[in-house]
Amino acid sequence: MPELPEVETVRRALVPACEGREIASAYVGRPDLRWPLPENLATRLTGRTFMSLSRRGKFILARLDGHESLLLHLGxxxxxxxxDHRPDMVGKHDHVILEMAPPKSADGASANALANASAGASAGPCWVVFNDPRRFGWIDLFAGDTHPMVADMGPEPLGNLFSEDYLAAALDRRTGPIKTALLNQQIVAGIGNIYACEALFYAGLSPRRKAGTIRGARAERLVQSIREVLLRAIDEGGTSLRDHVQPGGEIGYFVQKLAVYGRAGEPCPACATPVRMLTQSGRSSFYCPTCQR
Ligand SMILES: [Zn+2]
Structure with missing residues (x-):
C-alpha cells in the first residue's frame, strides 16, 4: 500500500506530465472506485489546465484552473x-486516462528538465493512466483548495510543525500502543504500516510501548527516525524514477531496503536476534525484541 514516499514519488513524476498542461481528452471507465466518482468527470476535466500538484499525507491534490482541485488517493x-504515445488498448484495470496536451509555457529549460526527470513525459503530449485492480483508490473533484478529507489531518512529518514537542503533546496520555498511534493520520500525516515499523526500529522503540510514554529523548529519536526513513525512501523513489525508462512508464513502486518490515524470523540487521511479528489493530508489526524497548 502506497505511503508518503511512494505518493511523493508519484507526485514528482506527475508534475512534468501535468503542470501547465491542458487535459486534451479524458477517459473515465467506470462510475466508481472506492466511492462513486464525480458525475460527468470526463467532461468536467476536458479542457482544464493543471496549475500545480501538491501532496498532503497520502493524497495528491492537483489544482486546476477555474478554482477546482482534483484529489487522488492510490488506495x-x-x-x-x-x-508518451496513445496506449494501444485500455487495460482491464485502467480506470482513468488523461491525454495531456504539450506544456503551454514550454520555455526550453523546463521542457528539458521535464524530459529528463520523468518516466515518459516529454515536451510532447502524454497520457496519464490510473490503474487500480482492487479499486480502493479514490478520486474527487471539488471547489477550492481544501478537501474535508485532508482538513483535519495532522502535520506533515517532513514539515516544520512536526517536532519532538508536538509529538510528545499529541501522544500525551494516550494508553494505546505507539505503533497504532503512528498510523493515525490526525497525529501525523502519511505514515502507514511499513514506515511505522521501520521508524520504530531505528528509534529503538517497541511497537507495543504505550504512546503516552514517548516524550523527551524518545520523542526526539522517533521524530528523527521518521524523517530519516521517509527521506531515504523518497530518495530511492527518485532514483527509481530516473532509472525508469521502460515503455510501460509505471511509477510509484520501488524495491525498498527494509530493516524489519516483512522480515519475521530473519536476523535483526543490528544484533541478529530474529525479527518478530505481532498483530496490532489488525495490522502486522515487525520488530526486534532486543533492540526495541
Ligand atoms: Zn536487534
Missing part, C-alpha cells in the same frame, strides 16, 4: 503510468 493497489 491499496493504485498506480500511475505515463506514456
Amino acid at each position: 491499496m493497489s493504485g498506480s500511475i503510468r505515463i506514456h
Whole structure:
C-alpha cells in the first residue's frame, strides 16, 4: 500500500506530465472506485489546465484552473503510468486516462528538465493512466483548495510543525500502543504500516510501548527516525524514477531496503536476534525484541 514516499514519488513524476498542461481528452471507465466518482468527470476535466500538484499525507491534490482541485488517493493497489504515445488498448484495470496536451509555457529549460526527470513525459503530449485492480483508490473533484478529507489531518512529518514537542503533546496520555498511534493520520500525516515499523526500529522503540510514554529523548529519536526513513525512501523513489525508462512508464513502486518490515524470523540487521511479528489493530508489526524497548 502506497505511503508518503511512494505518493511523493508519484507526485514528482506527475508534475512534468501535468503542470501547465491542458487535459486534451479524458477517459473515465467506470462510475466508481472506492466511492462513486464525480458525475460527468470526463467532461468536467476536458479542457482544464493543471496549475500545480501538491501532496498532503497520502493524497495528491492537483489544482486546476477555474478554482477546482482534483484529489487522488492510490488506495491499496493504485498506480500511475505515463506514456508518451496513445496506449494501444485500455487495460482491464485502467480506470482513468488523461491525454495531456504539450506544456503551454514550454520555455526550453523546463521542457528539458521535464524530459529528463520523468518516466515518459516529454515536451510532447502524454497520457496519464490510473490503474487500480482492487479499486480502493479514490478520486474527487471539488471547489477550492481544501478537501474535508485532508482538513483535519495532522502535520506533515517532513514539515516544520512536526517536532519532538508536538509529538510528545499529541501522544500525551494516550494508553494505546505507539505503533497504532503512528498510523493515525490526525497525529501525523502519511505514515502507514511499513514506515511505522521501520521508524520504530531505528528509534529503538517497541511497537507495543504505550504512546503516552514517548516524550523527551524518545520523542526526539522517533521524530528523527521518521524523517530519516521517509527521506531515504523518497530518495530511492527518485532514483527509481530516473532509472525508469521502460515503455510501460509505471511509477510509484520501488524495491525498498527494509530493516524489519516483512522480515519475521530473519536476523535483526543490528544484533541478529530474529525479527518478530505481532498483530496490532489488525495490522502486522515487525520488530526486534532486543533492540526495541
Ligand atoms: Zn536487534
